[in-house]
Amino acid sequence: MRHIISLLMENESGALSRVAGLFSARGYNIESLTVAPTEDATLSRMTIVTRGSDDVIEQITKQLNKLVDVVKVQDLSDGSHIERELMLVKVRASGDLREEMKRMADIFRGRIIDVSDKTYTVELTGPGSKLDAFLQAIDPAAILETVRTGASGIGRGDRIMKI
Amino acid sequence: MADMELTGAEIVCSCLRDEGVKHVFGYPGGAVLNIYDEIYKQTAFEHILVRHEQAAVHAADAYARCTGQVGVAIVTSGPGATNAVTGIATAYMDSIPMVVISGQVPTAAIGQDAFQEVDTVGITRPCVKHNFLVKDVRDLASTIKKAFYIAATGRPGPVLVDVPKDITQHSCVYEYPKSVSMRSYNPTSKGHAGQIKKAAQMLLEAKRPMIYTGGGVVLGNAAPQVTELVRLLGYPATSTLMGLGGYPAPDPLFLGMLGMHGTIEANMAMQHCDVLLAVGARFDDRVIGNPKHFAKEARRIIHIDVDPSSISKRVRVDVPIVGEVAQVVDEMLKQIKASKEKPDQTALKAWWTQIELWRAQDCMKYDRESGKIKPQYVIEKLYEVTGGQAYVTSDVGQHQMWAAQYYPFDQPRRWINSGGLGTMGFGLPAAMGVQMAFPDAAVACITGEGSIQMNIQELSTCKEWKLPIKVILLNNGYLGMVRQWQEFFYEERYAESYMTSLPDFVKLAEAYGHVGIQVEKPEDVEPALRDAFGKYKDRLVFINFLTDPRENVFPMIPAGKGLSEMILV
Ligand SMILES: Cc1cc2nc3c(=O)[nH]c(=O)nc-3n(C[C@H](O)[C@H](O)[C@H](O)COP(=O)(O)OP(=O)(O)OC[C@H]3O[C@@H](n4cnc5c(N)ncnc54)[C@H](O)[C@@H]3O)c2cc1C
Numbered sequence: 001m002r003h004i005i006s007l008l009m010e011n012e013s014g015a016l017s018r019v020a021g022l023f024s025a026r027g028y029n030i031e032s033l034t035v036a037p038t039e040d041a042t043l044s045r046m047t048i049v050t051r052g053s054d055d056v057i058e059q060i061t062k063q064l065n066k067l068v069d070v071v072k073v074q075d076l077s078d079g080s081h082i083e084r085e086l087m088l089v090k091v092r093a094s095g096d097l098r099e100e101m102k103r104m105a106d107i108f109r110g111r112i113i114d115v116s117d118k119t120y121t122v123e124l125t126g127p128g129s130k131l132d133a134f135l136q137a138i139d140p141a142a143i144l145e146t147v148r149t150g151a152s153g154i155g156r157g158d159r160i161m162k163i
Numbered sequence: 164m165a166d167m168e169l170t171g172a173e174i175v176c177s178c179l180r181d182e183g184v185k186h187v188f189g190y191p192g193g194a195v196l197n198i199y200d201e202i203y204k205q206t207a208f209e210h211i212l213v214r215h216e217q218a219a220v221h222a223a224d225a226y227a228r229c230t231g232q233v234g235v236a237i238v239t240s241g242p243g244a245t246n247a248v249t250g251i252a253t254a255y256m257d258s259i260p261m262v263v264i265s266g267q268v269p270t271a272a273i274g275q276d277a278f279q280e281v282d283t284v285g286i287t288r289p290c291v292k293h294n295f296l297v298k299d300v301r302d303l304a305s306t307i308k309k310a311f312y313i314a315a316t317g318r319p320g321p322v323l324v325d326v327p328k329d330i331t332q333h334s335c336v337y338e339y340p341k342s343v344s345m346r347s348y349n350p351t352s353k354g355h356a357g358q359i360k361k362a363a364q365m366l367l368e369a370k371r372p373m374i375y376t377g378g379g380v381v382l383g384n385a386a387p388q389v390t391e392l393v394r395l396l397g398y399p400a401t402s403t404l405m406g407l408g409g410y411p412a413p414d415p416l417f418l419g420m421l422g423m424h425g426t427i428e429a430n431m432a433m434q435h436c437d438v439l440l441a442v443g444a445r446f447d448d449r450v451i452g453n454p455k456h457f458a459k460e461a462r463r464i465i466h467i468d469v470d471p472s473s474i475s476k477r478v479r480v481d482v483p484i485v486g487e488v489a490q491v492v493d494e495m496l497k498q499i500k501a502s503k504e505k506p507d508q509t510a511l512k513a514w515w516t517q518i519e520l521w522r523a524q525d526c527m528k529y530d531r532e533s534g535k536i537k538p539q540y541v542i543e544k545l546y547e548v549t550g551g552q553a554y555v556t557s558d559v560g561q562h563q564m565w566a567a568q569y570y571p572f573d574q575p576r577r578w579i580n581s582g583g584l585g586t587m588g589f590g591l592p593a594a595m596g597v598q599m600a601f602p603d604a605a606v607a608c609i610t611g612e613g614s615i616q617m618n619i620q621e622l623s624t625c626k627e628w629k630l631p632i633k634v635i636l637l638n639n640g641y642l643g644m645v646r647q648w649q650e651f652f653y654e655e656r657y658a659e660s661y662m663t664s665l666p667d668f669v670k671l672a673e674a675y676g677h678v679g680i681q682v683e684k685p686e687d688v689e690p691a692l693r694d695a696f697g698k699y700k701d702r703l704v705f706i707n708f709l710t711d712p713r714e715n716v717f718p719m720i721p722a723g724k725g726l727s728e729m730i731l732v
Pocket residue numbers: 256257258317318319376377378379380382383384402403404405406420421422423424425442443444445446447449450467468469470473486487488489559560563564581582583584585586644
């Protein structure tokens with residue numbers, strides 16, 4: 001099962017390597033990992049997307065909690081939550097493609113944020129599946145470069161993770 | 164005094180003093196020269212100079228195991244730190260509270276491939292409970308305070324503090340924090356009352372109960388509570404290698420050690436019980452063997468552990484209780500005493516009858532008539548000669564298992580060995596740590612000719628400190644534990660497990676200034692031991708027992724097999 005785990009940890013140097021090291025040392029898989037400081041600069045917020053059986057996920061949350069720098073761990077998949085990922089895609093945009101790419105970006109509510117004679121750079125946010133769908137919808141030969149942030153997640157409504 | 168500034172090096176020593184540290188094991192080098200200069204000037208603690216950093220860490224580790232206090236080691240940057248890694252990993256695997264202070268190259272040189280630079284925090288990260296790189300002298304005292312706090316609380320473990328050389332020169336006002344509070348670290352100590360109640364109920368309902376204790380009972384100073392619980396209920400008890408002494412082994416309720424080299428009665432009772440209480444034990448692969456085989460029999464499991472990640476890791480449990488053993492078992496005792504229910508004596512009697520049948524197979528028997536020195540016999544004699552009161556450290560191999568099987572410990576913190584990492588070379592430095600903590604105690608290091616050579620240089624440290632350790636070398640001329648596996652599972656192809664060109668251990672001991680004795684006949688075993696603990700009481704005595712090279716450790720559960728699939732003598 002795919003799980004999306006949020007954690008708050010002390011914004012110390014090496015904090016990221018403790019989490020990454022834990023995953024590799026124990027053979028857990030990481031699909032994506034995002035991290036940045038929160039409004040409180042002493043804390044970092046991390047979102048980890050991983051896969052595993054219930055037993056493995058239970059161990060992952062326990063092991064994360066055990067890290068001395070980790071303040072809080074929440075498995076967002078336990079309740080309703082929102083996920084968003086940002087993708088920047090550079091696509092071929094010459095000739096017929098120029099109009100086509102504009103149209104596709106609009107359909108997916110993307111924005112063209114950089115333009116050259118032959119290319120567009122499209123910014124797209126949404127759940128990972130939407131970003132995948134965009135890439136599938138356009139001609140693969142037109143994709144010049146993609147960069148994705150990995151998912152960031154937050155609980156819905158009153159579900160708040162704070163210390 | 165209030166706002167007098169101290170250098171980082173002075174602060175390190177002041178912190179250790181204020182933490183109440185009495186002994187520090189270490190080895191100097193460039194990055195820690197300032198610290199050593201302050202060590203030279205202070206009198207609060209003694210520094211024991213070892214001959215290899217690995218030994219400093221093992222000694223500090225054993226010091227912690229036998230006293231319950233946090234052990235302390237100091238090493239220099241680069242090779243000092245890398246030499247320490249095996250010791251740190253050893254302590255980590257057995258959850259031993261320890262603080263290691265390592266020197267580091269000056270802050271400005273970090274990342275420059277400077278002389279004797281390694282990323283110590285990076286290298287040790289997977290084998291410490293936590294580690295720190297100090298970047299500002301003003302953080303030094305609070306970091307060391309945190310290190311001691313983290314090492315000793317919750318599930319204990321080693322904590323490393325990496326101190327760059329310039330930090331030891333910088334100065335600031337020194338104040339040792341009285342307490343620590345960390346929003347990210349709050350180990351649970353009190354068990355959940357509802358869960359404890361449920362557990363007490365389940366225990367009282369058991370028809371075929373079993374109590375399985377581990378290192379957590381020793382680490383959590385909970386031997387009295389656990390002993391009371393076992394006796395109150397009259398239930399059978401077993402212990403892991405790490406928990407030995409947590410329950411008095413000579414007691415009839417004790418079935419001996421369980422696991423790969425455990426007794427028939429302990430392993431069979433573990434497999435066939437209907438309610439299992441696991442206390443401070445982590446269902447290690449050397450303990451339950453194949454988890455699928457273990458799961459074949461239905462049983463309900465109660466698990467007390469301070470570390471939630473130890474619970475339901477390898478075996479699903481029914482009643483998890485996160486907390487300190489001592490507190491939880493105290494509470495459990497109250498509940499059981501207050502309960503109107505009593506254990507079902509008829510069922511219990513039938514269960515004990517079954518257990519006695521297993522016990523009657525006498526799985527610890529060995530050939531007493533062979534005319535050769537049997538290693539088991541040496542341990543039995545050691546037990547007799549020391550009245551069962553020695554601190555026994557061990558190396559890793561067959562001798563370790565025989566020590567665990569034939570020296571019935573009746574107190575915690577007397578049996579000092581590397582279980583989780585299984586580090587050959589642990590025994591002698593560990594004995595140094597114990598003897599430093601208890602100068603008047605009888606300390607025996609049980610070792611093999613393979614293991615002892617991994618830290619034999621420490622005989623020199625022992626000479627310097629006049630440590631009257633008794634080295635009990637069970638010399639079988641083989642890497643015996645390896646040879647045993649090769650005999651059983653590799654059709655007797657003894658690849659690289661035979662030790663030729665062994666030194667003359669008697670002369671070697673003498674060369675280091677100690678007493679060396681060679682024992683070649685069974686009848687000389689006891690007199691040699693009596694001399695060691697009598698005539699040469701105040702000397703380090705190194706006894707080279709030439710034991711039967713073909714002797715094996717029984718029972719044995721082959722890797723991947725289940726608890727009831729033991730190979731017997
Ligand atoms: C050659 C060799 C052979 C071996 N054969 C065997 C064998 O036959 N049988 C055997 O048992 N072992 C054997 N071992 C040792 C084995 O590898 C493990 O080290 C050992 O079984 C683990 O013991 P434990 O479960 O008690 O856990 P430990 O490693 O001692 O862990 C202690 C547990 O208690 C918890 N804890 C700590 N403090 C507290 C507290 N205050 N309150 C509550 N919980 C606490 C910890 O979180 C942890 O889960 C062998 C080792 C070697 C090298």
